[in-house]
Amino acid sequence: MNKLIRFFVTHIPRPALIRFSFLFVALVRPFYYGRNVECPICGRRFRSFLPYGNQGQPNRLCPGCLSLERHRLMWFYLNHFSQFFTTPAKVLHVAPEQPFIYRFKECKNLVYHTADLLSPIADMHFNIMQIPLDDNLYDVVFCNHVLEHVNDDLAAMKELYRVMKPDGWAILQVPVDPRRTLTYEDKSITRPKERAKAFGQYDHLRVHGLDYPQRLASAGFEVDTFDINDHLTPVEIARYRLDPSELLYIARKKNP
Ligand SMILES: [Zn+2]
Structure with a gap:
């Protein structure tokens, strides 16, 4: 079995x-x-x-x-270290993850919008490099494991920043390779097999490195890092099957 x-x-x-x-x-x-x-x-x-x-x-x-590990980490942060489940907020969730989507929809404190390039279950369909929405709309944005797939991740970060309200915050996780200081991308690598070899997956266009928070900062965000090792014991991390090497980046749009 x-x-x-x-x-x-x-x-x-x-x-x-x-x-x-x-x-x-x-x-x-x-x-x-x-x-x-x-x-x-x-x-x-x-x-x-x-x-x-x-x-x-x-x-x-x-x-x-x-x-998966990354969903459980985000849930842990939202539940214990944010007011996400208690404070009224307008939320944009790009490429919504299934373990979250119906649970977030049920939250009475949230006005919850989902978006995706294609998925029929999303409320809106758009390319995050050109979001067809006004500025300053959302208190919270989630867009996880998407920025490694788009042609221009900096353009997408700037668009996500633009649609957020001042004082809004976002979780924009990507796979980060801790052995790389700098993000690696090469636009000449286009074939799925070559991309899998260079970037770790056939549809990835880059491998983000330890400079990922600086890339977010270059789009305008202030970035806080949440490390689960500061909050749970190794026994608890093992029981919840979290990845102790994964950092959560909380990207904030500060009031100008
Ligand atoms: Zn479960």
Whole structure:
């Protein structure tokens, strides 16, 4: 059964898993009965999380809500270190992640808008390098794991900044390679196989390095860093299956 589950999660794209998640979760959950790990998003406990990724890396994907480490980290920040769930706010969520979308929609304090280039479940459809919206609209913007895919990430950051209200804040996560000081991009690399080799995934256009917060700053943001190691013990980080090397960047638009 473990081999079968590994086959499913490594060969079927996560969006498809999510689409059939009700069935998938009902099938696999009995095999993950236990209390070793805990998902802060759906609140369920399991023997372990499901494997996920190219190599089927063990203990990553929640069998309850299909969250990954990065979703659980963001949830932890929103729930314990922000007023996101209590203060009225107008929110723009670009490429909304499935573990969040329905939970955010249910929050009475939020006016919640979703956007995506194509996804039929999004409220609006646009390219984030040219957002067809007025300035100063949103208190909170989320746009995670998108900026590594767009042609000009700085143009997209400036557009996200523009549609935010002064004093608004954003979470704009990208995969950061901690071995790189500077972001690496090469516009001459266009073929999917070459991109996979150079940038780590066939549809990535760059690898962001440790200069990522400076790139956000060049678009106008003030950036705070949230490090989960400052707030949870290693035992807690292991129980929630968070990635202790992942930093959360909180990008703020300061009142001019
Ligand atoms: Zn979960």
